[in-house]
Amino acid sequence: QKEVEQDPGPLSVPEGAIVSLNCTYSNSAFQYFMWYRQYSRKGPELLMYTYSSGNKEDGRFTAQVDKSSKYISLFIRDSQPSDSATYLCAMSGGAGTALIFGKGTTLSVSS
Amino acid sequence: ETGVTQSPTHLIKTRGQQVTLRCSSQSGHNTVSWYQQALGQGPQFIFQYYREEENGRGNFPPRFSGLQFPNYSSELNVNALELDDSALYLCASSFPGQGGTEAFFGQGTRLTVV
Numbered sequence: 001q002k003e004v005e006q007d008p009g010p011l012s013v014p015e016g017a018i019v020s021l022n023c024t025y026s027n028s029a030f031q032y033f034m035w036y037r038q039y040s041r042k043g044p045e046l047l048m049y050t051y052s053s054g055n056k057e058d059g060r061f062t063a064q065v066d067k068s069s070k071y072i073s074l075f076i077r078d079s080q081p082s083d084s085a086t087y088l089c090a091m092s093g094g095a096g097t098a099l100i101f102g103k104g105t106t107l108s109v110s111s
Numbered sequence: 112e113t114g115v116t117q118s119p120t121h122l123i124k125t126r127g128q129q130v131t132l133r134c135s136s137q138s139g140h141n142t143v144s145w146y147q148q149a150l151g152q153g154p155q156f157i158f159q160y161y162r163e164e165e166n167g168r169g170n171f172p173p174r175f176s177g178l179q180f181p182n183y184s185s186e187l188n189v190n191a192l193e194l195d196d197s198a199l200y201l202c203a204s205s206f207p208g209q210g211g212t213e214a215f216f217g218q219g220t221r222l223t224v225v
Contacts, residue, residue: 004153006153008151032213034213034214036216041199041221042218042219043115043117043201043216043217043218043219044154044201044216045216046213046214046215046216049213088153088154090153097167098144098156098159098167098169099144099146099154099156099203099214100156101153101154101155102153103151103152103153104151104152104153
Protein backbone atom coordinates (compact mmCIF):
# COMPACT_ATOMS: atom_id res chain seq x y z
CA GLN A 1 0.00 0.00 0.00
CA LYS A 2 1.39 3.38 -1.00
CA GLU A 3 1.65 6.04 1.72
CA VAL A 4 -0.58 8.42 -0.25
CA GLU A 5 -3.30 7.29 -2.66
CA GLN A 6 -4.88 9.63 -5.19
CA ASP A 7 -7.22 8.73 -8.03
CA PRO A 8 -5.41 9.88 -11.20
CA GLY A 9 -8.65 10.50 -13.10
CA PRO A 10 -8.92 12.02 -15.62
CA LEU A 11 -11.86 14.04 -14.36
CA SER A 12 -13.91 16.08 -16.86
CA VAL A 13 -16.53 18.60 -15.74
CA PRO A 14 -18.47 21.47 -17.35
CA GLU A 15 -17.70 25.06 -16.44
CA GLY A 16 -19.41 26.10 -13.21
CA ALA A 17 -19.42 22.61 -11.69
CA ILE A 18 -18.27 21.81 -8.15
CA VAL A 19 -15.20 19.61 -8.21
CA SER A 20 -14.17 17.26 -5.42
CA LEU A 21 -10.62 15.89 -5.32
CA ASN A 22 -9.50 13.41 -2.67
CA CYS A 23 -6.52 11.63 -1.19
CA THR A 24 -6.16 8.94 1.42
CA TYR A 25 -3.04 8.19 3.40
CA SER A 26 -1.71 5.55 5.74
CA ASN A 27 0.92 7.34 7.86
CA SER A 28 -0.65 8.75 11.03
CA ALA A 29 2.47 10.91 11.60
CA PHE A 30 1.44 13.31 8.82
CA GLN A 31 0.55 16.71 10.29
CA TYR A 32 0.78 19.11 7.33
CA PHE A 33 -1.40 18.76 4.25
CA MET A 34 -1.07 20.62 1.00
CA TRP A 35 -2.69 20.84 -2.40
CA TYR A 36 -0.67 21.85 -5.40
CA ARG A 37 -1.83 22.71 -8.92
CA GLN A 38 0.47 21.81 -11.78
CA TYR A 39 -0.02 23.00 -15.33
CA SER A 40 1.54 21.00 -18.14
CA ARG A 41 5.34 21.25 -18.16
CA LYS A 42 5.38 23.62 -15.17
CA GLY A 43 6.38 23.30 -11.53
CA PRO A 44 3.69 22.66 -8.87
CA GLU A 45 2.01 25.79 -7.46
CA LEU A 46 0.93 25.76 -3.81
CA LEU A 47 -2.86 26.23 -3.56
CA MET A 48 -3.78 25.31 0.00
CA TYR A 49 -1.86 24.51 3.17
CA THR A 50 -3.50 23.03 6.27
CA TYR A 51 -2.13 21.96 9.61
CA SER A 52 -3.84 19.00 11.32
CA SER A 53 -7.60 18.45 10.96
CA GLY A 54 -10.22 20.96 9.90
CA ASN A 55 -11.32 23.11 6.98
CA LYS A 56 -9.67 26.00 5.22
CA GLU A 57 -11.25 28.22 2.59
CA ASP A 58 -9.58 30.51 0.07
CA GLY A 59 -11.84 32.01 -2.57
CA ARG A 60 -13.32 29.20 -4.66
CA PHE A 61 -11.13 26.58 -2.99
CA THR A 62 -11.85 24.68 0.24
CA ALA A 63 -9.49 22.14 1.78
CA GLN A 64 -10.69 19.60 4.33
CA VAL A 65 -8.60 17.28 6.48
CA ASP A 66 -10.06 14.38 8.46
CA LYS A 67 -7.16 12.80 10.35
CA SER A 68 -9.40 10.21 12.00
CA SER A 69 -10.24 8.80 8.57
CA LYS A 70 -6.84 9.66 7.04
CA TYR A 71 -8.67 11.46 4.24
CA ILE A 72 -8.17 14.89 2.70
CA SER A 73 -10.24 16.73 0.12
CA LEU A 74 -10.08 19.79 -2.09
CA PHE A 75 -13.30 21.36 -3.34
CA ILE A 76 -13.37 23.80 -6.23
CA ARG A 77 -16.56 25.85 -6.61
CA ASP A 78 -17.68 27.46 -9.86
CA SER A 79 -14.93 25.69 -11.79
CA GLN A 80 -13.35 27.56 -14.70
CA PRO A 81 -11.51 26.34 -17.81
CA SER A 82 -8.37 27.90 -16.28
CA ASP A 83 -8.67 25.34 -13.46
CA SER A 84 -7.78 22.60 -15.98
CA ALA A 85 -4.55 21.16 -14.58
CA THR A 86 -3.18 18.29 -12.51
CA TYR A 87 -3.90 18.57 -8.79
CA LEU A 88 -1.41 17.00 -6.43
CA CYS A 89 -2.00 16.31 -2.76
CA ALA A 90 1.07 16.33 -0.53
CA MET A 91 1.69 15.78 3.14
CA SER A 92 4.48 15.82 5.65
CA GLY A 93 5.21 15.00 9.25
CA GLY A 94 6.57 18.48 9.92
CA ALA A 95 9.74 20.50 9.90
CA GLY A 96 12.68 18.68 8.37
CA THR A 97 10.60 15.96 6.77
CA ALA A 98 9.95 15.38 3.10
CA LEU A 99 6.72 16.03 1.25
CA ILE A 100 5.01 12.82 0.17
CA PHE A 101 2.89 13.32 -2.91
CA GLY A 102 -0.02 11.53 -4.47
CA LYS A 103 0.11 10.69 -8.18
CA GLY A 104 -2.04 13.68 -9.07
CA THR A 105 -5.56 13.99 -10.53
CA THR A 106 -5.91 15.47 -13.99
CA LEU A 107 -8.89 17.84 -14.21
CA SER A 108 -10.41 19.20 -17.40
CA VAL A 109 -13.06 21.94 -17.23
CA SER A 110 -14.90 22.54 -20.48
CA SER A 111 -16.60 25.82 -21.40
CA GLU B 112 5.26 33.14 -9.70
CA THR B 113 7.47 31.92 -6.86
CA GLY B 114 10.95 33.31 -6.35
CA VAL B 115 12.48 29.89 -6.98
CA THR B 116 14.40 29.69 -10.24
CA GLN B 117 15.98 26.64 -11.84
CA SER B 118 18.45 26.26 -14.68
CA PRO B 119 18.59 24.99 -17.29
CA THR B 120 14.93 24.45 -18.23
CA HIS B 121 15.68 21.58 -20.59
CA LEU B 122 18.66 19.28 -20.97
CA ILE B 123 19.52 16.25 -23.10
CA LYS B 124 22.31 13.96 -21.93
CA THR B 125 23.73 10.63 -23.00
CA ARG B 126 23.62 7.55 -20.78
CA GLY B 127 26.71 7.41 -18.56
CA GLN B 128 27.27 11.17 -18.54
CA GLN B 129 27.08 13.46 -15.54
CA VAL B 130 24.73 16.42 -15.08
CA THR B 131 24.47 19.41 -12.73
CA LEU B 132 21.18 21.19 -12.15
CA ARG B 133 20.93 24.52 -10.35
CA CYS B 134 18.39 26.21 -8.12
CA SER B 135 18.09 29.66 -6.56
CA SER B 136 15.79 29.64 -3.55
CA GLN B 137 13.18 32.23 -2.66
CA SER B 138 14.52 35.17 -0.67
CA GLY B 139 14.63 34.39 3.06
CA HIS B 140 14.35 30.62 2.58
CA ASN B 141 17.27 28.56 3.87
CA THR B 142 15.88 25.09 3.18
CA VAL B 143 16.04 23.59 -0.29
CA SER B 144 14.64 20.23 -1.36
CA TRP B 145 14.96 18.37 -4.65
CA TYR B 146 12.32 16.14 -6.18
CA GLN B 147 12.18 13.89 -9.23
CA GLN B 148 8.89 13.72 -11.14
CA ALA B 149 8.51 10.99 -13.74
CA LEU B 150 5.82 11.38 -16.38
CA GLY B 151 2.36 10.76 -14.93
CA GLN B 152 3.66 10.48 -11.37
CA GLY B 153 3.83 12.70 -8.32
CA PRO B 154 7.19 14.19 -7.30
CA GLN B 155 9.51 11.88 -5.36
CA PHE B 156 11.77 13.32 -2.65
CA ILE B 157 15.50 13.09 -3.43
CA PHE B 158 17.09 15.06 -0.57
CA GLN B 159 16.96 18.26 1.41
CA TYR B 160 19.54 20.83 2.48
CA TYR B 161 19.26 23.10 5.49
CA ARG B 162 21.99 25.67 6.15
CA GLU B 163 24.39 23.91 3.76
CA GLU B 164 23.97 20.46 5.33
CA GLU B 165 22.03 17.50 3.95
CA ASN B 166 19.32 16.75 6.52
CA GLY B 167 17.10 14.21 4.80
CA ARG B 168 17.33 11.82 1.89
CA GLY B 169 14.83 9.75 -0.04
CA ASN B 170 15.32 6.37 -1.67
CA PHE B 171 17.83 7.47 -4.29
CA PRO B 172 21.31 5.99 -4.91
CA PRO B 173 24.54 7.82 -3.98
CA ARG B 174 25.11 8.88 -7.59
CA PHE B 175 22.52 11.56 -6.78
CA SER B 176 24.36 14.19 -4.74
CA GLY B 177 23.91 17.83 -3.89
CA LEU B 178 25.30 21.01 -2.47
CA GLN B 179 23.92 24.10 -0.85
CA PHE B 180 25.87 27.35 -0.91
CA PRO B 181 26.07 30.17 1.69
CA ASN B 182 23.50 32.17 -0.31
CA TYR B 183 21.16 29.11 -0.01
CA SER B 184 21.26 28.32 -3.72
CA SER B 185 21.71 24.65 -4.47
CA GLU B 186 22.95 22.13 -7.01
CA LEU B 187 21.82 18.61 -7.81
CA ASN B 188 24.45 16.37 -9.40
CA VAL B 189 23.70 13.06 -11.03
CA ASN B 190 26.55 10.78 -12.09
CA ALA B 191 26.48 7.81 -14.47
CA LEU B 192 23.14 8.81 -15.96
CA GLU B 193 20.65 6.05 -16.74
CA LEU B 194 17.68 6.14 -19.10
CA ASP B 195 15.31 5.98 -16.10
CA ASP B 196 16.75 9.26 -14.83
CA SER B 197 14.74 11.04 -17.54
CA ALA B 198 12.26 13.16 -15.59
CA LEU B 199 11.32 16.64 -14.44
CA TYR B 200 13.62 17.69 -11.59
CA LEU B 201 12.04 20.12 -9.18
CA CYS B 202 13.62 22.33 -6.57
CA ALA B 203 11.55 23.62 -3.66
CA SER B 204 12.44 26.18 -1.02
CA SER B 205 10.74 26.67 2.31
CA PHE B 206 10.68 28.98 5.31
CA PRO B 207 13.62 29.00 7.70
CA GLY B 208 13.62 25.92 9.88
CA GLN B 209 10.37 24.68 8.36
CA GLY B 210 11.64 22.22 5.82
CA GLY B 211 8.90 20.07 4.34
CA THR B 212 6.10 22.53 4.97
CA GLU B 213 4.80 25.30 2.70
CA ALA B 214 7.34 24.48 0.05
CA PHE B 215 7.42 26.62 -3.06
CA PHE B 216 8.58 25.03 -6.29
CA GLY B 217 10.54 26.27 -9.26
CA GLN B 218 9.48 25.55 -12.83
CA GLY B 219 11.71 22.48 -13.01
CA THR B 220 14.44 21.16 -15.28
CA ARG B 221 13.34 18.56 -17.79
CA LEU B 222 16.16 16.05 -18.22
CA THR B 223 16.14 13.60 -21.09
CA VAL B 224 18.71 10.79 -21.08
CA VAL B 225 19.27 9.08 -24.43
